[in-house]
Amino acid sequence: MSSYNSFLPTAARTILSPSWAPALREKSITPIVLNSYQQIRGAKVQSKGKSQTKQKRGPRYFHQKDLRNIQQFALCDAMRYIRAFEVGRDPRTTKYELHIRLKTMRDGPVIRNMLRFPHSIKTDSRICVVCPPGSRHEKEAKAAGAVLVGEDEVFNLVKAGKIEFDRCVAHPDSMDKLNKAGVARILGPKGLMPSTKTGTVVEDVASRVEMLRGGLIYREKDAVIRMPIGQLAFSPEQVRDNMRVTIDQIKKDAARLSDRINKEIHEIVLSSSHGPGFSLNGEFKSDESIASEALTGS
Template sequence: MKSRSKRYKSSASSITSETNNLSDALIALQKFDPVKFDESIEVSVSLGVDPKQSSQAVRGTVNLPHGSGKDIKVLVFTDNADEALAAGADFAGLDDMIKKVKEGWVGFDVALSTTSAMKEVRSVARVLGPRGLMPTPKAGTVTDDLATAVKDVKSGRVEFKMDKTGALAVLVGKRSFDHPKLLENAQAAIDAVSSSRPEGFKGKFIKNVHISSTMSPSLAIDLN
């Protein structure tokens, strides 16, 4: 069994309630014993869908009102690299970028693609897909409006995707954020997940929600 640190155990012992409203959970989270770096904060959601059914797959994006606090590296697959770089992309190109990815390079956080470039980009689906980096229209990462897409990603658009267990996690900020900013970001994330309910799905969509930082215990959220 994995041994927990004294800091983790101390934080866990301070949890006084089995469930919390979102605001109280964030207050408690920010009072946990700190570590030496600015931890990321994530909302984790367990869904009631059947992950084996493709019709019940859950994927989407959320524009965090106050950004994610993370420096996002953006790659754009496009024939017009100059336009993408001018829009703020960190890397841009087509054949040269595809070649680098095939060689194992994944030094970016988000990949965007123009519509016309997708025919070539599909050749690296086996590399990008398992890492959640493959551009898709549903996630808004296949677009011909590169300026808007790059700006949205850089300013705090976060993608979420259900895993094979029916769970997903959404980055909502950093522990150093002010409480009101974290609260707005976390609520926006929960609202976005709630809105991604598959069409025709019957039953309880969201089973439970937890929030945690990189090195902390998680706190259960009472959505009621």
């Protein structure tokens, strides 16, 4: 068995050496040695204890900025600054972009839908339609402008990595075959998998193709809905009309979720493909706004 000296600190072993033996007889030294030894033992025991504190949960709602602390702009003023940032770029390809910030909980359903603008932004979207070959739906989809129509032909191209379309619509009669084809793991991450929730599984595929060519699909992410709202060549009136339709549709989407889920529009920000964002105050013009004709075209 080891000697008790091996368990003592170095300083204590020095004091207990034969040269210090006479000093041990003094009562004043013994308490000092014992107290220091007890403190060290106590420190070791305390370090082994487990923390009983529980981690606090994060906030239930997404944090949004206080609008009283930021500068906001009328629509025409925001468009004026954005066009200055986009000088030299093609106004037909550069887009105005809308960012709608929501007051909403972190956990819960999200808003996602599709809409058609009164002033179409993009008419060259490539639409794929999955429907029974040889049916009237195939003929109507091709007449509406779909670039790829069918079933097995579509599945083979997707598996080969040749996804040359921007949207995918499916007829209900082809959904079973689509699910069994094993292409969901490819189309899903790209946001191209047809779904009833996004309105891309419909009976009238031709009308949906026409709508998608002039509209878009949007989805809430991290309490923000982002979407293009118009070309840079659009007039302020055209951008305003598209914004009105968008805001009205999002309010309807929020009302359909649930009576227990409260989603409200907190802020609307207008930006562009390469420019910064400007928070809008809800006004169309201000006293310093220029004529809308100067904000239209190239």
